[in-house]
Amino acid sequence: MGMQNQRTIYGQTLVEMGREDKRIVVLEADLGKSTMTYLFQKEFPERYFEMGIAEANMASFAAGLSLTGKIVFINSFAVFVSGRAYDQIRQSIAIGKLNVKVIGSSYGLSDFGDGATHQSIEDIAIMRAIPNMTVLAPVDGTEAKKIIRSITEYKGPVYVRLNRNDMPDVIAKDWEFEIGKPYIAREGMDVAIFAHGLMVSKALRAAELMEKEGISVRVVNVSTLKPVNENAIKEMSEGVKGIVVAEEHSIIGGLASVVAYIMRGSELPIEVIGIEDVFGQSAESYQELLEYYGLTEKEISSAVKKIMGRSV
């Protein structure tokens, strides 16, 4: 499996699209070297606005630009753009369904060194709660590119969370992304795992481990967290003995909440692998944090076995 960096691909894709479409405008809050929007700045300085360390103004400013027909990308770390600019995204952008793309970089624990203040564990919950918002979490570099291209065609506000670190390739190159369409990364019959972002590749590894134990696991990449295709989730849950949801996000308000809501009334057991209701912290590596917070193939495997009624 190859590895790609979503941030780098995002920066490059912005430049490609900037060449094709003059309406694309990019706003940054002094993190351009990290979000990789500096690539766009180099080529299109007249369509790039350094907004300073002022996320609130950036979001409303973007609303204004979109009112003149621009397709506006605003950028910061996921924790800041979803937190500091929450009200501006709600009021200035979402009520008017304006064409602003909110890109949250370094989601989850992926900014491992910077600690709790910089790690976004609730961005999906925040953004999903806003009417008119579309919420996306690409699984790998390839999907990141497809998503960035796709949302440029879609008219309306979108939130996208991107990982800071290199991620294993998951989806097929010729997969056609559509907002709302889940992707079956692996077929299986006994247990369905719904995941997004890096946790999809963790789930795939868990599925391999389970195969050796005779358990067949389906892994579904739910990169659209809103609007979720409820029928697709139900169909992909048919015939299995239970569901595991795995996400690098708080257990409150993310995919676990989505799946539990969709499957309400169902008798299928649901297990959740996510960040408990706690903040992150600094560590020496991403992997160290993922292990500390239980976001590993081992934990996912345990959840699968629990559903299968076997000892963990």
Added chain:
Amino acid sequence: MKQIIEELERKSKQLRLNIVEMIGYGKTGHLGGSCSIADVVAALYFYKMKHDPRNPQWEDRDRFLLSKGHSALVQYAALSDCGYFAKEELGKLKKLGSMLQGHPDMMKTPGIEANTGSLGQGLSIGCGIAAGARIDGKNYHVYCVVGDGEIAEGQIWEAAMAASFYKLDNLVVILDRNRIQATGAISERFDTNPLSEKWKAFGWYVIEIDGHDMKQIVEALDKADEVYGQPVIIVANTIKGKGVVFAEDTAVFHNGMMTQEQFEVAREGLQVKGIS
């Protein structure tokens, strides 16, 4: 010019009457801040701005943003008078399903440019529109009304820095300095003064006027056209509730209701043809 001024004064009186009637009949709405900015709004809609009520989305129109969105009544009165929608709509203010929401809503009301009213955001939106106009090589102006209580919001100053950094000289802010916020005198609560000095320090071209002197308003708006390389702010010294005797210079009618007797007094004081 004298004739234009007189006509504008008549218009602003009529806007105030519309405001009073909306509140009197509808039993809802912010009187004080709507009346304090009525003269400026009249000058903008009936003198200064290029706009076309038959084509609210006309690309080259000047844009108006009411960042202090709770004063929407004055804008609704102006829009209906211009013909953006029927006068009868004024009677449905804030009623379920009405196009006239409690705060300006671009999705529901013709002539409204953005959703404003969560205070502190309209100026940033105005900056973005002004920046978009520049990218497109357009000559239109963006006019944005901000309150003197509203500028306690930190985002205002983020926008103030952005506007001067990007030299948005197609942006004109009118600061409605009525000196009273919802709970009372600004100077006794969270003093946002001094105003002109602050905006100057932030790189703005500042014009200070009597916000109820139509001649001064018109001259300031014209002067703003001649300022290049920096954004313009017109600090309009106003009186909250201006034109409604018992409501002037008090916080009671920030969003307080009139008695039937007060309603009659207010209407009488603003004798021009109304909405009903």
